[in-house]
Amino acid sequence: MSARPRLTTAKVVDAALELIDExxxxxxxxxxxxxxxxxxxxxxxxxxxxxxxxxxxxGVRVLEEMTDRFTGAVLGRAGDDAVSALLHAYRSYVREHPxxxxxxxxxxxxxxLQLAAGTKFMExxxxxxxxxxxxxxxxxxxxxxxxxxxxxxxxxxxxxGFGLPEGLDDTYDQLVRMYLTDLRGQx
Amino acid sequence: MSARPRLTTAKVVDAALELIDExxxxxxxxxxxxxxxxxxxxxxxxxxxxxxxxxxxxGVRVLEEMTDRFTGAVLGRAGDDAVSALLHAYRSYVREHPxxxxxxxxxxxxxxLQLAAGTKFMExxxxxxxxxxxxxxxxxxxxxxxxxxxxxxxxxxxxxGFGLPEGLDDTYDQLVRMYLTDLRGQx
DNA sequence: GCCCAAAAGCTAACGACATTAGCCAGTGAC
DNA sequence: GTCACTGGCTAATGTCGTTAGCTTTTGGGC
Numbered sequence: 001m002s003a004r005p006r007l008t009t010a011k012v013v014d015a016a017l018e019l020i021d022e023x024x025x026x027x028x029x030x031x032x033x034x035x036x037x038x039x040x041x042x043x044x045x046x047x048x049x050x051x052x053x054x055x056x057x058x059g060v061r062v063l064e065e066m067t068d069r070f071t072g073a074v075l076g077r078a079g080d081d082a083v084s085a086l087l088h089a090y091r092s093y094v095r096e097h098p099x100x101x102x103x104x105x106x107x108x109x110x111x112x113l114q115l116a117a118g119t120k121f122m123e124x125x126x127x128x129x130x131x132x133x134x135x136x137x138x139x140x141x142x143x144x145x146x147x148x149x150x151x152x153x154x155x156x157x158x159x160x161g162f163g164l165p166e167g168l169d170d171t172y173d174q175l176v177r178m179y180l181t182d183l184r185g186q187x
Numbered sequence: 188m189s190a191r192p193r194l195t196t197a198k199v200v201d202a203a204l205e206l207i208d209e210x211x212x213x214x215x216x217x218x219x220x221x222x223x224x225x226x227x228x229x230x231x232x233x234x235x236x237x238x239x240x241x242x243x244x245x246g247v248r249v250l251e252e253m254t255d256r257f258t259g260a261v262l263g264r265a266g267d268d269a270v271s272a273l274l275h276a277y278r279s280y281v282r283e284h285p286x287x288x289x290x291x292x293x294x295x296x297x298x299x300l301q302l303a304a305g306t307k308f309m310e311x312x313x314x315x316x317x318x319x320x321x322x323x324x325x326x327x328x329x330x331x332x333x334x335x336x337x338x339x340x341x342x343x344x345x346x347x348g349f350g351l352p353e354g355l356d357d358t359y360d361q362l363v364r365m366y367l368t369d370l371r372g373q374x
Numbered sequence: 375g376c377c378c379a380a381a382a383g384c385t386a387a388c389g390a391c392a393t394t395a396g397c398c399a400g401t402g403a404c
Numbered sequence: 405g406t407c408a409c410t411g412g413c414t415a416a417t418g419t420c421g422t423t424a425g426c427t428t429t430t431g432g433g434c
Contacts, residue, residue, distance in 0.1 A: 006411075030392065039412075042393075046411050051392065106348035137354055144349060144358045145365065152339020161293035162331060167324055171331045178332065178369040182361075185368075193382075217421065226383075229422075233382050238421065 007037055009047045013057045020058065020099045028055070028103075056113045059105040062097075063117040066104070067124055069093050074128050080180050082128050087150055087176050094154035101158060106151075132183055142183060149175050194224055196234045200244045207245065207286045215242070215290075243300045246292040249284075250304040253291070254311055256280050261315050267367050269315050274337055274363050281341035288345060293338075319370055329370060336362050 015036040019027050030051055034041040048054045073089035074082045094101040105111060108118025125143050134142050153172060156162055162171075202223040206214050217238055221228040235241045260276035261269045281288040292298060295305025312330050321329050340359060343349055349358075 029390085031390075040414080041391090042395095042414085043412050045393075106343060106346040107350075109350050110347055137357075141354065141358050141361055144343075145362055147348075148339035148343060148362060149335060150339075151343060152335035152337075155342065156293060156331075156335060156338060159293040160297055161334075163294075163296050167328065170324075171328050174328055174369075175332055175335060178365060181369070181372075182365040216419085218419080227385080228420090229385085229424095230383055232422075 007039060007043070007047055009057065012037060012044060012047050012054065013061055016054055016058055017061060017100065020103055021097065024099045025102055028058075030054075053113070055103070056105070056111055058103050059108065059111070060114050060117045062100045062104040063108055063114065063121050065097075065100070066090075066093055067117070067121045070121075070124050074124065079131055080183075082131075083146070083180060083183070084176050086125070086128050087146070087172075087179070090150040091154055091157070091172060094158050098158040101154065129183075145182070146179060149179055194226060194230070194234055196244065199224060199231060199234050199241065200248055203241055203245055204248060204287065207290055208284065211286045212289055215245075217241075240300070242290070243292070243298055245290050246295065246298070247301050247304045249287045249291040250295055250301065250308050252284075252287070253277075253280055254304070254308045257308075257311050261311065266318055267370075269318075270333070270367060270370070271363050273312070273315050274333070274359075274366070277337040278341055278344070278359060281345050285345040288341065316370075332369070333366060336366055 012033060015033050016028055019029075019032050019036065023032075028051075030041050030044055033054075034044055037044075044054075048057070070086055070089050070093075073085045077085050105114050105118070108114035108121070111118075122143070125146060126139060129139060129142050129146070132142070153175060157165075157168060162168060199220060202220050203215055206216075206219050206223065210219075215238075217228050217231055220241075221231055224231075231241075235244070257273055257276050257280075260272045264272050292301050292305070295301035295308070298305075309330070312333060313326060316326060316329050316333070319329070340362060344352075344355060349355060
């Protein structure tokens, strides 16, 4: 079917992720990806339509990776314990892979390539909250509030926005407790 | 002192902000700024050291603008009323100027150009919380939590990350109430 | 009222990048 | 064995940011 399948889209994304990890978002350039995969730059267009599409693929990967980690963190836990585990898993993913997280799409539900991964991600969060018996829009609001806290903290922390890192663990614990208390009050 | 002062750094930043408003962060290019200011591209280097420095100047402007708005929103209010006003002013600024907000620095305290504007910004938030009598690190944690909520929500909302905009006002009200309840519990 | 240094503009040029066009070689199906 | 397809390549284009070096204007000191 295919001739000399040296390179694949997946391998291009692999190389791109390595670059992002090492040099951040600005380090992601088609030339650099080409160099790393041992190919001339224009050859990449046989596997990826454009730099923009490559970024979309990268977003899918990151989303999937996050979903996997969070699923593992929540498995076997229930209630507050599960929610707390999810929030802490979120933060530790971003600390381990700050550049990847910055490459994750904020609106995966508005991109065809990312829709499936985004939906699966959201389902994990919804499942974690399911035990609180929230109905309809209450579940949506609770999901949104969780996301605001997790993303808000992680994005500020990973860009050094909190100034000195002193007491950041405490700040996050307070946020988690605040959210859990609120969840209880809402249900 | 200066010959033919047609252009100034401030005017360059003005043009850059217009571009950002109209075309987003990617629309900010030295060529475009030069075109808008009626000058050749290299001439801009007489007023700005580089594109990066221009971005830093833009960050200062946005920060100052936000500080002004928030100061106005909080003036004449106290306690929960002031905090709520601050949070709502934050959201409405971002809704009015989403591209500007995206150009605001997350870590102004780590940039010489932005340090003063960032400090002043933080002081407004701290002053709004002062009445709760939080001491030392409690005040810092409370400021951080507020920022997590304000930035988290605003950044997700302005990138369309919440999917359908249905019920977003309610979500935000819940976040504000959650924060206020938490503040009461902490103090 | 002239002179000169500095300031602010300009053109030309370079290197990095994304992207397109068009060519060539290996490969799998028949 | 042939042939269409696939995945690689080189060459070229246009856009950027940035630097070097030149010209022109202007304001201050004499």
